[in-house]
Amino acid sequence: MIKTGAPRTLGRRASEARLRFDTELQETGGxxxxxxxxxxxxxxxxxxxxxxxxxxxxxxxEGAREKLSLEGVQERLTGALDDPDEGGVIDAFGTLLPQGEYLPLLLSVEPRLVAPGREGDYFSGEQVITWGVDQFWGLPEYPHTPYYRTFETAVHANAHLYEFVVPMVPPTWNDRERVEEYVTLMGQGTVPTAVAISTLDVCEPAAGMPIDHYQHWGLTHFLLDGHHKLEAAATAGRPVHLLSLLALGEGLAGAEDCARLPTLRARPRSDRSDRA
Structure with a gap:
């Protein structure tokens, strides 16, 4: 955690915003x-x-096929932001978002690229320990995308926070030359900044389910800007800054849970096996 801002109202009406949260209804029954x-x-x-x-x-x-960078702020994001409000970046990206309350969090992350079903995959690892495999498919949940793991820590004895950065398009779609440019810049000490819209979901299995019953706090950052930066950082083993605009009221978490995030995100990293 570098710094947190005050919650603020951002965004446009849903009909005008490029992103929005929605509910798909059943064809019958509603x-x-x-x-x-x-x-x-x-x-x-x-x-x-x-x-x-x-x-x-x-x-x-299928609708996740386009990045959402803004040309007017790209130069400001080449280097590190030291404050969420620096350079008007929040207001600029607010033009993409649905109207609502957002908590700005400026984080330092060291991303690790993970492929579903392979080493380090949350969905075939920690999640299966708690929920088991899908009862119909007999398989773990499958996110249909590579993603980055960046941080985790204990919330309390029966809850653990997991943080993910999710690209809008897979890293294989990135321009190789741009990734290498960022690898070079990072090697020279540059710490670029990425931007994401984020949600917090607190999920807990029903009573009587599998092996290790505890809450999973899933903090998910959906990348708006920074696809090449995150891949470069994962390749080079370097940090990047991440400006997270946490959508309050859109995740499966109460106001008190969201208010705890700055404190939790400032804790030392610890995985679930570190618990007493």
């Missing part, structure tokens, strides 16, 4: 089917289900 992050009126990510007892989730859908 009940909720999927909780979604929508980009340009197309479902881009399926998010954790509303019940709060289903496994934590972000799953890339």
């Amino acid at each position: 009940g909720a089917r999927r909780r979604l992050l929508v980009v340009d009126d197309e479902p881009a990510f399926e998010l954790s289900f509303y019940c709060g007892t289903c496994p934590f989730l972000f799953r890339r859908l």
Whole structure:
């Protein structure tokens, strides 16, 4: 954690914003089917289900096929921001967002790129220990995208915070020359800044479910700007700054949980096996 700002109202009406949170309804009966992050009126990510007892989730859908960088602020983000309000970046990216309350968090992250089903994958690792595999498919949840793991720490004895940075498009779509440019800059000491819209989901399995019953606090940062920076940082083993605009009221977490994030994010990193 570098710095946190005060909650503020940002964004445009849903009909004018490029991103919004939405609920897909059943064709019959009208009940909720999927909780979604929508980009340009197309479902881009399926998010954790509303019940709060289903496994934590972000799953890339067909609508996630475009980055959301803003040319007017790219030069300011080449180097490190030292304050969330520096350079008007929050207001600039607020033009992409749906109207709502956001908590600005300026973080330092050291990303590690993870592929689903491979070493370090949360969905086939920590999540399976708590929920087991999907009862229908007999497989772990599958996010349909590589993603970055950046931080985790204990919330309390029965809860753990996991942090993820999720690209809008897979790293294989990145321009190789731009990634290498950032690798070089980072090697010279530059710490660039990425920007994300974020959610906090607190999920806990129903009573009587598998092995290790505890809450999973999933802090998910969906990248708006910084796809090349995150891949370069993961390649070079270097840090980047991440300006997170946490969408208050859009995740599966109460106001008190969201208010705890700055303190939790300032703790030392510890994985679940470190618990007493």
